[in-house]
Amino acid sequence: MNEGPLSEVELYAFEGASGRFHLTPHEFDVEIGGQRYERCPLERSALALGAEAAKSALELRLPPDHALVRHLLQATLTGEATTVRLRVAQRADWDDAWWLSGTRWMGRVLGVEVADDSARIRCESAQVSLKRIGLRRLYSRACSHVLYSAACGATPISATAEVIRSEGRQVELASLPPEVAGMLAGGWLQTPAGARHMIVSESTEGVELLYPVGLAPQTLVDLVAGCDHSVSTCAARFNNLDNYGGFPFIPTKNPFSTGVF
Template sequence: MSQNPLQEVELYAFASNSAQFYLTPHEFDVDLDGNLYASLSIERNELALGAEAAKSALDLKLPPDCDLVRHLLATSLTGDTTSVTLRIGRRDSWGDYWWISGTRWMGRVLGVEVADDVARVRCESAQVSLKRIGLRRLYSRKCSHVLYSSACGASPMTASAFVLEVYGRSVELDGGVPGWVSGGLAGGWLQTPDGARHMIIGDYGSGVELLYPAALEPGTEVLLTVGCDHSTATCQTRFDNLDNYGGFPAIPSKNPFSTGVF
């Protein structure tokens, strides 16, 4: 009697400084090397064949309410990079033993977009990012650190509030914006009880204005996180964090190539 053919599955590993996720798009979970790859509806684009596959961008579609999407939305505000590895798993049907037969793609998450029924995750190949020429940090007068990231080092400043009414992008709060955060929420975010974060572009005493409209029910408790305009004055007075300031405010404004040295 001949041995049954090997079964093949795709295995996705997402890893950041704060969390790890192991997923598979197949209808069953895969237990391999102590990691449980949970079954989840995942669609991806077609990758190139051969050596070009490793250089291709990876575009994924996932359920918008899954834990991975919530994590990516949170880390997009904190600057925590999430790596992605796509491996191929095989199983010998005789012994029911899973093993990794190879790695098809490696890279990092660039961004996530959420619609009503699907979340789209864009990923960049490691080969592309490693070969990119130039500095990764921006050389600018204002700080280029992502607020509250490990490079920033500032401690998050938050306040709780209850939603009174919502008018498009404007969210009225019961009792208004807490006094001690009033005037400092621009560049921060409003977080809902399920972990979704909505960027705040300004506050006006009785409420806040979001970048995009959000469906919030009256009475919902939200968490308001203070923002930053990335200036030295705000870094010092609001966060007392000038030692970690990532900008270069003393860059000369005179261009010696157009005005001369003297």
């Protein structure tokens, strides 16, 4: 018996830490191995052919009110990465079962743009992502650790204060707790709801925030000490010099340009 022609469908899998979406651009749902790919009016850009096919970018368009669009917009706020895999499934004319025949493209979502009539999802190939220079730590005299992070390891210094009034970026306090007095620049003010607002400077009357915040009188807030990432502050304020992440003793003269000294 001669085999009949095969029909082919495209399957899209979007996977992130907080959500997964399995879609197909066809007018019917496709189920393979217990996984259902829901139909969606999804359009894609043309893929390059030849040796550069795996490196080509992918652009998708779908309705702006789709759940995937809402998920990707939320992911941009949290920094969550979403991978994309475009697979191909086939079936014979005499059989209703679909089977995966290969992967046509794989990568990750770069961003999403929403318009009145459609949403555009820009995707980058996995090969391009792997060849991109990743995050790296640079040498500097100042410490590069994020304050109170796992790499920093410092014990937070905090105290509670009562708000008298707030006007713009200025927050007047009933009194400045002595535990954090003189240490608040670069720290933050935390509200009872858990919101953190960076402190730019302090005075005897209160603190100045990075941006305006409305706080009701008699609100109790937490004041957390900051750090200027210097050796002296790390040692005197936090007694944390063992975890200092800077290189304060880098020579000021370059021997390759000034000669031996």
